[in-house]
Amino acid sequence: MSFQLDADVRTIFEIPIGKERLVQFLSDPRNYELYMPAVESLNLVKQLNNGKLLYEWNLKIEMPLLQPIDLLIPTEFSRHDAPKAATVIIYESSDESANNRMLCRLELEETGEERTDITMDLQLVLQRGDLESINPIVALVGKAFLEEQMRIKMKDIAIGFLRYGVEAICDMDVAAAQVA
Numbered sequence: 001m002s003f004q005l006d007a008d009v010r011t012i013f014e015i016p017i018g019k020e021r022l023v024q025f026l027s028d029p030r031n032y033e034l035y036m037p038a039v040e041s042l043n044l045v046k047q048l049n050n051g052k053l054l055y056e057w058n059l060k061i062e063m064p065l066l067q068p069i070d071l072l073i074p075t076e077f078s079r080h081d082a083p084k085a086a087t088v089i090i091y092e093s094s095d096e097s098a099n100n101r102m103l104c105r106l107e108l109e110e111t112g113e114e115r116t117d118i119t120m121d122l123q124l125v126l127q128r129g130d131l132e133s134i135n136p137i138v139a140l141v142g143k144a145f146l147e148e149q150m151r152i153k154m155k156d157i158a159i160g161f162l163r164y165g166v167e168a169i170c171d172m173d174v175a176a177a178q179v180a
Contacts (some may be wrong), residue, residue: 002127003129003133004127005146006124009121009155011119011158013117014111014115015115015118019087019110019116019167021169023079023081026165027089029042029044029055030078031165032057034168037157037161038060038061038154038157039062041058042143043056043089047125052077054074057075061150065137069126071124071126073100075091076090076091076092077089077091081157085109086109087107088133089104089108091104100124100127101123101127102122102124104120106119107120116151118160125173
């Protein structure tokens with residue numbers, strides 16, 4: 001019997017930074033590695049025939065009652081810009097048969113001078129042969145408990161990433177102003 005763990009969160013943030021500055025920051029994969037909790041590394045694998053870039057995320061997710069869950073997840077990067085509309089940045093697994101899949105979708109909409117709303121959708125799907133293959137204790141705590149704990153952890157990751165990212169952008173801007 002196959003087991004699938006599916007957890008997703010949607011979080012909306014109002015960020016006191018202009019959209020273009022945020023798009024620049026969020027389009028650089030190095031910033032996910034530097035500022036997103038649980039990301040051990042994010043490596044460019046290759047450019048695909050469709051022009052998209054394939055990245056491999058190495059995640060280490062700390063969970064209550066369990067050993068950390070280590071994941072390698074391939075994702076394709078895309079960015080969609082529309083004049084006078086939202087910009088969408090997406091890292092998404094395209095292989096539906098993969099055991100580990102992820103979606104990280106950020107929609108940025110400017111709401112005023114130096115103000116941007118970001119809607120962040122973060123989804124992880126783990127597919128295994130059985131519950132115990134993730135960790136033997138999973139069979140005891142149950143799938144629903146584990147999915148809820150994963151959602152809580154993912155929300156913490158999303159909030160942490162944007163908090164640390166905004167702090168980094170502000171620090172960079174202060175440093176640039178001091179040099180000028």
